[in-house]
Amino acid sequence: MSRSAQVFGIKSDADTNLRVLLALAFRTHYGDRAFDQLNVPCAHMVMGPDGRSLCDRHVD
Template sequence: MAADITITARELNPFEQLVLGLLCEGKTNAAIARETSHTEKVVENTISRAAKAFNIKSDADTNIRVLLALAYRTHFGDAALDRLGIPCSHLEVGADGQMLCNKIVH
């Protein structure tokens, strides 16, 4: 399977970033809904919109959550690893001063 993941088609809003950060921690939609005081439907819709922002499309062979987590971590760094104290060996300072992973995945 080849996936065309665009980094990103549009900027993610703060709630989308929050949801994806929790998704990257391995949280379920139900856990994300509880933590953000939203419904699971709102979380599902947010994940769907974020997937579209990264040009990730659903099909029988694609796990959107996994590809979305990888795309999000590639674009925004990996706060989940930061909280565990695990350094990323690919970090560099972006133009805006934010630390970003510069690993290129082929």
């Protein structure tokens, strides 16, 4: 964790969530496609009207 934070120049303190900043830095640096390839499930999934899971915050 700390090595990754150093690569992106992120400093940790009491008000800084290091994991969130690393995720944002990764996504900013590598783009959404690389982030999507991590296969991390969306935390905003809801059941759609057709019974499929949809992200209620995703914008196309």
